[in-house]
Amino acid sequence: MNPILFFTAFLGVFILINMYISKRLIAKLDIKDKYKLYLRVFLIVNFFGIIGYMLGRYYVDIPNWLYFLFSLPIGILFLLFCTAIIYDISRVILHHSPISQKRRNFFKRSLDISSLVVASSLSARAMYEARYVKLEKVNIKIKNLKKPYKIVQLSDIHIGGLIDKDFIHKIVQRVNALNPDLVVITGDLVDIDVKHAKETLDELKGLNSKYGTFFIVGNHEYFHGIATIIETVKALGIRVLENENVYIGEDGEGFNLAGVYDVFGYRTKTYMPDIDRALHKLQESPTILLAHQPRYIEEVKDSVDLILSGHTHGGQLYPFKFLVNLVQPYISGLHQHNENLQIYVNKGTGFWGPPMRLGASSEITDITIIPL
Structure with missing residues (x-):
């Protein structure tokens, strides 16, 4: 495959994944707008890390410590994407559940918090497991x-x-x-x-x-x-x-x-x-x-x-x-x-x-x- 075509297709997929996470996870969280902004900035930084990974693996020599940092975003994004899908499905089910609004709000807040905690915990666990x-x-x-x-x-x-x-x-x-x-x-x-x-x-x-x-x-x-x-x-x-x-x-x-x-x-x-x-x-x-x-x-x-x-x-x-x-x-x-x-x-x-x-x-x- 042409390297430029592969590089473009590769990044295109990750752009779509970033958009999904932003619209179907971050935008739906019941948190302050400034925290949503922080999460979106994190996604942008993470995306540039993926570009750095591709360049470091196939095109330019970079220090090993920097290569390590550039390698993480792909895995983090994948686990965030999986979390976003589960969150999205759970949120829709919760929205249509025959329960009181007060209870629905409680479960929604619990879902928001647990989704972020699970994504962070799984990323940390995955990095730990790869060491051995x-x-x-x-x-x-x-x-x-x-x-x-x-x-x-x-x-x-x-x-x-x-x-x-x-x-x-x-x-x-x-x-x-x-x-x-x-x-x-x-x-x-x-x-x-x-x-x-x-x-x-x-x-x-x-x-x-x-x-x-x-x-x-x-x-x-x-x-x-x-x-x-x-x-x-x-x-x-x-x-x-x-x-x-x-x-x-x-x-x-x-x-x-x-x-x-x-x-x-x-x-x-x-x-x-x-x-x-x-x-x-x-x-x-x-x-x-x-x-x-x-x-x-x-x-x-x-x-x-x-x-x-x-x-x-x-x-x-x-x-x-x-x-x-x-x-x-x-x-x-x-x-x-x-x-x-x-x-x-x-x-x-x-x-x-x-x-x-x-x-x-x-x-x-x-x-x-x-x-x-």
């Missing part, structure tokens, strides 16, 4: 597997902005402490021009495991020069699975590990996923497929036992989870798709956009596959 990356331990039983293997899954790190060298260094230390058999990174590793991410990516050289680290591209790699990103990741000693498979373990006792390009490749007509090629010449052992988006499960063959995905961020900010669910069959965690196929969806090790998470913590996934 949780370790999720999962045991997955797989048919015909001969012995257990430990796989550590990272996904949706989104290097760039606040996801910097120090963040990756700490992630690498935590992964190595788990002593995994292999590490897999299921897409959206880089979210800026790779020349600005080189120093941060170099930290991944420190990952230690018995069989190595494996990577597949996500949709965001297509936005920042997918070919260059693939070559850069390969130079780190990480195996990039490009519609292909490798065998993990000793013959007869291991499993096939396959990986495909992301479904976003269908839009670009380059680097398109090809499940037949990815599963070509599999050994007679269980197969694990790395596919960035859970919805790729509809193209998967019967020969696959487990899919490891990401992309959804678990919704990242809880109300957004319902929108994600419209396009993805699974949002997070382990699911039995059919009799033979399971899927695990990582909620993301980093975050995209605001440093905020609500009801969807970042995760490092410690997966132990065990014989059924």
Whole structure:
């Protein structure tokens, strides 16, 4: 997409959201006009923060502390928007309720106060939750597997902005402490021009495991020069699975590990996923497929036992989870798709956009596959 067109459309959406919040929330509050003015000024400042975020992420270099401040407005605005919708619906219901005017006024004042308190509290909580990356331990039983293997899954790190060298260094230390058999990174590793991410990516050289680290591209790699990103990741000693498979373990006792390009490749007509090629010449052992988006499960063959995905961020900010669910069959965690196929969806090790998470913590996934 043309950057100018994307930038214009992006800001246009936020202008409409600001207008809705101003007219359907702020204008309806029973507070003094000067406080309404303060809230509208806050919306304007918040909007300019979003512009600063876009410029800082894709066009100009800014200090990390300033980038942090510019990152918050998107999340704050989204939570305000959700609050405004609930407030608007509640206000209409209250207006038509068969109660006395005195009681209606009481409930209206309560609604006004609680709406502002809830929006502020959720924003603070979301910023707090984003500070921590949780370790999720999962045991997955797989048919015909001969012995257990430990796989550590990272996904949706989104290097760039606040996801910097120090963040990756700490992630690498935590992964190595788990002593995994292999590490897999299921897409959206880089979210800026790779020349600005080189120093941060170099930290991944420190990952230690018995069989190595494996990577597949996500949709965001297509936005920042997918070919260059693939070559850069390969130079780190990480195996990039490009519609292909490798065998993990000793013959007869291991499993096939396959990986495909992301479904976003269908839009670009380059680097398109090809499940037949990815599963070509599999050994007679269980197969694990790395596919960035859970919805790729509809193209998967019967020969696959487990899919490891990401992309959804678990919704990242809880109300957004319902929108994600419209396009993805699974949002997070382990699911039995059919009799033979399971899927695990990582909620993301980093975050995209605001440093905020609500009801969807970042995760490092410690997966132990065990014989059924």
